[in-house]
Amino acid sequence: HGLHNTVIFCPSEKCGVLNVTKITEHGKKVRKNWASTWTVLQGSSLLFAKGQGSGTSWFGGNQSKPEFMVDLRGGSVEWASKEKSSKKHVIELKTRVGTELLIQSEIDTVINDWFRALSETINTHAWE
Ligand code: I3S
Numbered sequence: 001h002g003l004h005n006t007v008i009f010c011p012s013e014k015c016g017v018l019n020v021t022k023i024t025e026h027g028k029k030v031r032k033n034w035a036s037t038w039t040v041l042q043g044s045s046l047l048f049a050k051g052q053g054s055g056t057s058w059f060g061g062n063q064s065k066p067e068f069m070v071d072l073r074g075g076s077v078e079w080a081s082k083e084k085s086s087k088k089h090v091i092e093l094k095t096r097v098g099t100e101l102l103i104q105s106e107i108d109t110v111i112n113d114w115f116r117a118l119s120e121t122i123n124t125h126a127w128e
């Protein structure tokens with residue numbers, strides 16, 4: 001079943017499985033709920049699909065709707081401080097509408113690539 005999870009269809013420039021939790025919604029603090037989440041960067045949007053391990057059936061099959069998405073335009077990314085999480089390699093993503101997410105991977109090369117991709121996307125779309 002591990003192998004099954006590695007064969008994934010990537011429909012966009014960047015996708016993969018990350019640990020994700022929302023910490024703020026519309027400026028209001030919400031309870032953390034870390035979940036292994038299929039994450040897809042598509043243009044200036046970041047899409048998430050929870051629950052199916054790799055999420056293969058969501059994006060590789062007929063169901064193409066993500067469970068959750070954020071608009072990266074006008075957002076920011078930084079490395080999360082120790083106060084935000086005890087985990088290592090945690091990115092804090094803030095959106096223009098006051099949603100804050102933490103995004104984490106145990107694999108430092110993976111999270112570094114995501115940090116770069118998210119930063120580039122935010123910079124590219126900064127003036128839209
Ligand atoms: O920031 P917090 O409240 O210490 O976050 C931890 C909690 O959300 C905890 O859940 P419960 O409080 O529902 O038991 C999670 O299990 C932890 O993973 C959270 O902390 P980290 O440091 O892993 O983000």
